[in-house]
Amino acid sequence: MTMVQVxxxxxxxxxxxxxxxxxxxxxxxxxxxxxxQPQANxxxxxxxxxxxxxxTSLPASESRENDTLNVNISASGIAFSCNDELQVGDYLLLRxxxxxxxxxxxxxxxxxxxxxxxPYETNVYPYVIGAHFVNLTADDTDLLNRHINNKKFxxxxxxxxxxxxxxxxxxxxxVAFxxxxxxGHHLLEIVLHLMHIAFELVxxxxxxxxxxxxHTDTHxxxxxAFYIIVSFGFIGLYLIGRIIPRICLRFWQNVTAYCSRKKxxxxxxxxxxxxxxxxxxxxxxxxxxxxxxxxxx
Numbered sequence: 668m669t670m671v672q673v674x675x676x677x678x679x680x681x682x683x684x685x686x687x688x689x690x691x692x693x694x695x696x697x698x699x700x701x702x703x704q705p706q707a708n709x710x711x712x713x714x715x716x717x718x719x720x721x722x723t724s725l726p727a728s729e730s731r732e733n734d735t736l737n738v739n740i741s742a743s744g745i746a747f748s749c750n751d752e753l754q755v756g757d758y759l760l761l762r763x764x765x766x767x768x769x770x771x772x773x774x775x776x777x778x779x780x781x782x783x784x785x786p787y788e789t790n791v792y793p794y795v796i797g798a799h800f801v802n803l804t805a806d807d808t809d810l811l812n813r814h815i816n817n818k819k820f821x822x823x824x825x826x827x828x829x830x831x832x833x834x835x836x837x838x839x840x841x842v843a844f845x846x847x848x849x850x851g852h853h854l855l856e857i858v859l860h861l862m863h864i865a866f867e868l869v870x871x872x873x874x875x876x877x878x879x880x881x882h883t884d885t886h887x888x889x890x891x892a893f894y895i896i897v898s899f900g901f902i903g904l905y906l907i908g909r910i911i912p913r914i915c916l917r918f919w920q921n922v923t924a925y926c927s928r929k930k931x932x933x934x935x936x937x938x939x940x941x942x943x944x945x946x947x948x949x950x951x952x953x954x955x956x957x958x959x960x961x962x963x964x
Contacts, residue, residue, distance in 0.1 A: 776799060
């Protein structure tokens with residue numbers, strides 16, 4: 668039995684924990700016959716294929732060395748954006764550089780689906796390729812599992828904090844919103860006070876510079892300083908007016924992409940549930956909402 672057949676039988680992509688990760692990806696197609704060779708010769712397969720073929724990079728980005736994109740990766744497979752329409756059953760030689768931990772993984776994978784790209788992503792590419800890993804070495808498996816476990820732990824901690832915050836808000840909404848308003852009020856006071864101090868320092872230093880440079884009296888010094896400050900204020904407002912729309916647009920794109928991913932994830936989770944599990948989820952949701960409404964009233 669070949670190694671490919673063993674991987675396909677033991678692989679369970681549905682239960683694998685998946686994460687979204689910034690990564691550099693390079694790939695090229697290979698002959699599936701190469702994967703029937705023993706694991707001991709896998710490094711030689713990689714070297715021979717890399718030397719004989721030109722890799723395809725995806726997609727263009729601001730990264731100086733390699734190309735960067737947001738991938739969906741698990742211990743068993745990967746999904747990534749692509750300009751090429753790959754066929755189901757194609758085998759790829761894949762090199763993955765996970766940017767958050769600078770982890771490099773070199774493996775082969777088999778394409779299991781090729782779908783249209785997500786239009787809500789920042790980097791829009793025609794296709795999204797889904798593939799499961801084949802012939803993954805023990806060292807790379809260990810590296811990938813450690814990386815995913817770290818991400819899983821971070822996600823659990825974050826979800827725990829968010830859940831605690833949600834429970835606190837639901838249990839004591841008046842106290843939560845009171846604390847939020849009080850915190851916002853104090854922060855606003857601090858920011859305005861710091862802005863006032865900064866303005867006074869700038870104005871004082873500017874008065875001294877104008878007075879010693881042009882030998883003006885107090886009235887002329889204040890007039891000149893006033894018009895200089897107003898001019899710089901308009902320039903600052905102009906620059907802010909050009910920067911803020913870009914920041915807002917980028918924020919909206921990130922939020923839209925995040926919501927799109929979450930929606931796809933929830934739909935996938937829902938589709939994998941049995942009718943009994945779906946009934947339990949709906950029932951528990953109705954009971955929770957009813958109990959909260961009853962006790963809140």
